[in-house]
Amino acid sequence: MRVTGLFPLLALAALSAAATAPPTDPSTAVDALMRDYDGHVPGAAVLVLRDGRPLLRRGYGLADLEAGTAAGPETNYRLASITKQFTAAAILLLAEDGRLSLDDPVKRWLPSLPAAADAVTLRQLLAHTSGLVDYEDYVADDFPGQLRDADVLRILEDQDRTYFPPGSAYRYSNSGYALLALVVGEASGRDFASFLHERIFRPLGMDNTVAHQDGVDTVAHRAWGYSLADGRWTRTDQSRTSAVLGDGGIYSSIDDLARWDAALYDDRLLQPESLARMFSPATPTDEPDVPHYGFGWRLNGDSAWHSGESIGFRNAIVRWPGERLTVVVLSNRNGPRPYPLALEIARLFRDPAPP
Template sequence: MASRWLVVLMTWLACAGCARPAKTPDPAPTVDGLMADYAKPDGPGASVVVIHDGRIAFSRAYGLAEVQTHTAATVETNYRLASLTKQFTAMAVMLLVADGKLRYDDRVVDVLPGFPDDARQVRIRHLLNHTSGIWDYEDFVPENSTVQVKDADVVRLVAQAGRMRFEPGTQVRYSNSGYAVLARVVEQVSGKSFAVFLRERIFEPAGMRGTVAYEAGISTVPRRAYGYAPEAGRLRPRDQSPTSAVLGDGGVYSSVVDLAAWDRALEKHTLLGEAGQREAFASAPLPGGASAHYGFGWFVDQDAGRPRLTHHGETCGFTNAIVRYPAQRLTVIVLTNRAGGEPWRIAQSIANHWLEAPGREPWPFESMANSR
């Protein structure tokens, strides 16, 4: 009798074992394969992080943060984020709105002295979601310029156009100018420099200890990655350009470890309440029922019915990408210190490793003109 119950028990345990869900495959071979081009021992590299279910599920670095000194990249290496900066600029504005010091429908001309009068109908909201119609300041910076443009210069450069691209709110066109102007709005309304505001209201509360809005001669970047770009068949130093000193559209340096802390702050609403933050993740509507596929600092779309938030960043010597699936609590970030490449495709492929149904391409930015 005892032996019969033993057989039954063994059979039940075997079936129970069969019913257990399969263990998630080790991501390292997949990620290493995708990052192979950045893993060369004598070239610029990259750092990667995957945040899943509120914790860092995978992180790794490849290649060099600085080729000349043979300094290896680590997960704490700080890269220039380029347009991934825009999510912090947007958060700064949202915090001022939450403080009651600013409204999304305020006219920029009423908030910021010197904003061109021909753009008098541009609202704060239009700048945030790229529906302002103002021209990109980079169109007015000579290629051979040796003087770096700063956020304060952008208003003057935009005014040179003398006209708008389109009526505010009627179209979407990616504009670095909008986010440089927003940095100036933050300074005007808060009475603090943009870099100080970000540090005090975002980076420190979120636990982003190494992140900085870099200003030459004022701040330093710890564990800094230096940028490189292909030239004559080789990757050569190319860390700065005439527009590298503009902070609002792309001047923040950060690491994948700090960005994991940022992701955690977004999920836990550490900086801003859920209702206020939700607006950042809502795509701006356009006339006729169309969507801008952009919220406040994030591209927004649906991927197989799943809300997806993305952004890429490209600037002198750096190319980066982030993808977030809020409902799946999944975020993938890829930072690189070289021009070129498509880290957004890598980030999506890594995300697919965790998703039951693989995500799709393209990301929304690929159909929007003048992305950076």
């Protein structure tokens, strides 16, 4: 078994090999694309769905290097920012319940925020147009342990400014989604993790998905995060911000994400009006390959997608609703970015093989 380095070169080599290979079964071509995730290295799980049916459902490499535990379809990875679509769904559910309005000032729910946040609305938090400062830049060097969503609020209470007038521009904001998790708690009367479990995960049968809190719950079939440095894989599973739930704290598997994907096509979870809001352009972005952002989703023409990147994890989910096609790549390593890989996997299933 091998340990490889130089992620960009590996990714380019894998994509080039797949592009020049003769026509073959797509699953075999995916295996070729994923070969650097296979063996005694941090691995990945890949899911390709069409019309809700898995065309490919496969694990590669290891979920736990130290224990030698293989990665499989049931392995749960820290989703990082893919979490944001669940946070957005929680807010939309509460709007359907009449518990809140998307145009509520955030200070209706979190009144301790400073005056600079007076004009910020929940809709702006969802679309990253609030202008709130990035909490990660203001964590005290001597902060003990890990931050929680409530700690993000305390940091922002001391920052009486915004990057721009709320609603006037786009800037991707983890701060906004941490605050949305707190709003879910205030509006529902339940903590964020419990609300997700009761209103999203359990109804959809996502039985092993959890907004993870150390000492409160456990992650079944857990993948541990790793980083490659000096030719060796080192466990780097948690950082000071890994316990913030609203912007990135959910663990899930490709099997459970298949259930989530199915719920985005009908009204089993959200009403059609809420789904339309989630996937409608809410704002242009400043990202060159992302024309618009919705609520928890990047929107690019006929596709909706999101990446999730945190210490030791790199993930992507890409949906082509018009084709009823979805590709998910979850990995427990610090690189490479899986979004280009997900697009290449999708190409194998979108383009018909030549006669």
